[in-house]
Amino acid sequence: MNVVVVGSGIAGLTAALHARAAGHAVTLVTKGALGDGCTRLAQGGVAGAYGADDSADLHAADTLAAGGGLSDPTAVAVLVGDASARIAELVARGVAFDRTPDGALLRGREAAHSRARIAHAGGDATGAAIARSLTAAVRAADIVVVEGAFLVDLVVDDHAVRGIRLLVDRAVTDIAADAVVLATGGAGQLYARTTNPRGATGDGIAAALRAGAAAADLEFVQFHPTVLDDGSGFLVSEAVRGEGAVLIDADGRRFAFDTHPDGELAPRDVVARAIARQAAAQSSPVRLDATAIGAEALARRFPTIDRMTRERGFDWSADPIPVTPAAHYLMGGVATDLDGRTSVPGLFAVGEVACTGTHGANRLASNSLLEGAVFGVRAAAALGAPWPSGPDATLLRASTPSGVSAGPVGMSVPEPRASVPFDRGDVQRLMWEHVGLLRSDAGLRHAVETLRAWSAASRPPRSVAEHEDANLLLLARATASAALARTDSVGSHQRDTVAAPVLETA
Known part of the structure; x- marks a missing residue:
């Protein structure tokens, strides 16, 4: 076939x-x-x-x-x-x-x-x-x-996928297929801060939704705890903590044990939230201290991180480096x-x-x-x-409250009064602030309503960038709606009754 x-x-x-x-x-x-x-x-x-x-x-x-x-x-x-x-x-x-x-x-x-x-x-x-x-x-x-x-879209005929529609060199072309295997990755570009490359715009998920496919668990977005806090989105592997590096606050205190007995080796969602809260409380970046591992061992075990941090002006063998959470995995x-x-x-x-x-x-x-x-x-x-x-x-896994088929789940929020323009940065900032590490009912409702208004104002995409933006907007609506529908807190989806710390994205 x-x-x-x-x-x-x-x-x-x-x-x-x-x-x-x-x-x-x-x-x-x-x-x-x-x-x-x-x-x-x-x-x-x-x-x-x-x-x-x-x-x-x-x-x-x-x-x-x-x-x-x-x-x-x-x-x-x-x-x-x-x-x-x-x-x-x-x-x-x-x-x-x-x-x-x-x-x-x-x-x-x-x-x-x-x-x-x-x-x-x-x-x-x-x-x-x-x-x-x-x-x-x-x-x-x-x-x-x-x-x-x-990938512009899946070609569907008689309720089955028969191929794909592509945009190649500004020309649209179809490829027929007996079966299509989507392996397009995630959607880290939904967020203002991410470890993902620029092309991670959720194109496959969006195409599947438009084709009527069921989705599940879109509210669960993992934020990696330790990304170099220099605006680059460079990830510092969890394995560094596995080798003995520790997290310290502005006073040099190991704070991770305040929230989990495993400290720095707690699950990622726990550590990421602990870092965000500590950084917001002290208005100062959390730092990763790997100095006890030693320069030779760091260079041998983590040559890529060693090279990249030094290129960015940090000597992590001598000084703790600033880190922050960032969207990492869906x-x-x-x-x-x-x-x-x-x-x-x-x-x-x-x-x-x-x-x-x-x-x-x-x-x-x-x-x-x-x-x-x-x-x-x-x-x-x-x-x-x-x-x-x-x-x-x-x-086939039954769709959870986050499930969507032909489009995002509609929630009980007011229809927008007027259509307003948006750009990708607006979506990323909105998702970071209201559908990020810590979420609230009010923030999620604001996100759903705003995204609905932006959708009403959107135009049919033509360029690759416009198609990517349309896919991000569709996924943002689906993710925010799924998060609003799940009223309990579990894993990476945490509802907070107090104001959520919002890390600066500049």
Whole structure:
């Protein structure tokens, strides 16, 4: 069958390679260059390298605990059960994971993991190593690659996806397909502060919503706790804290233990909120103190971070560096079953664009690369199989209160009195202030009403930038509506009864 894969991170590259190996004709379409996106930026590694004191069961327990009780145990079992095989496949494809002197995989530890089980490459350049190996494999395979192609929409006929519509060099073109695999990543550009590249504008999720696909858990947005506070959006890996770095406030006090017994190694959502509150309370940035690790060890274990911080004027081996939270990962997305199938026949979704149920309300560190590899393989294996119907369709995760189909969920807020213009920066600031780390009913209602007014004022997009803005606006409405609908606080979705601290975005 003819298969189109959209996106070239670990999920898309893996799906394309396995689909081709299964005998399908594969076209891989990517917005930028092959291998662009978030995968190449990933520093931490791939969870699932189990030592003698570890197991898939312990990994599953940590994943479920981090997810705030909302992870799907069956999906988690699939994720951790396939971990060893997927890491072995990456090794076979040439990913040079770091090793001990006796040749065993060198395992790191990150927050909310009870064991050291993170396989990493180049110290803190795991994503780059994976992207290089998988893109080389794709180029060597009989796979058609279309670069610089923007996904405008899915082509739907008779309630099934039949292909994609692209914008390439200002020209619109369609590619027919028997199946489409979305692997377009998340939507970090919804927020004024993010670790994501500029192209992370939620194009795949938005196209799926317009095609009538169900979505789930869009209210769960993970904010990485430690991004260098210099306006660059440069992420300082959680593995640095796993190696012994600590968070200190303006007085030099380790404050993270005030909110969680695990301190700096608490789940990401807990640490991110603690940093935001502490920075707001003291009107001063929180700092990450890695000086005890030592200059030689920092340069060896974290060469990318060491180089980048020094290029920005910081010597983190001698002085603590300022850090701040930033939008990092979307736990929700297009709802899928355990084989990547969505609610629309012919449409699969894998990686961050999808919601498999593995992450619940908060993703466990280094499970994202693993998820892309595991479910990329499973989706490829399901190509050509009968689409679930009737009782079998219950395999698809039921949409939570955040679920949307053909458009964002409408909430009980007044219709806007007048249409007003907006730009991308307006959306990002609104989301940061009212649909960010800490949320309130009043703030969410204000966001929903404002986004609705901006939608009424929007015009049909023509350029790539205009299409991206339209996608961000659609996802902002869906995310804000989902957050307003979920009245409890869990994981990354926290309702606050007091004024939420808003970090400066300049």
